[in-house]
Amino acid sequence: MRRITKQSWRRFLFxxxxxxxxxxxxxxxxxxxxxxxxxFVI
Structure with a gap:
């Protein structure tokens, strides 16, 4: 579960x-x- 797959990483980036x-x-x-x-102030 902790291991980040390339697919989820790409989805996260997008x-x-x-x-x-x-x-x-x-x-x-x-x-x-x-x-x-x-x-306007000046």
Whole structure:
């Protein structure tokens, strides 16, 4: 049970890819919002 098979590892990686993409998009969105607010404040 503890032994990680190549198939499960690949499935795990493929499930991580969209999640990390979503996180990157979110952080980009947040930084864009911060820049937008900063441009209004200044």
């Amino acid at each position: 499930s991580l890819i969209p999640f990390s993409y979503f996180i990157i998009r979110r952080t980009n969105w947040v930084s864009d919002l911060v820049l937008f607010v900063n441009s």
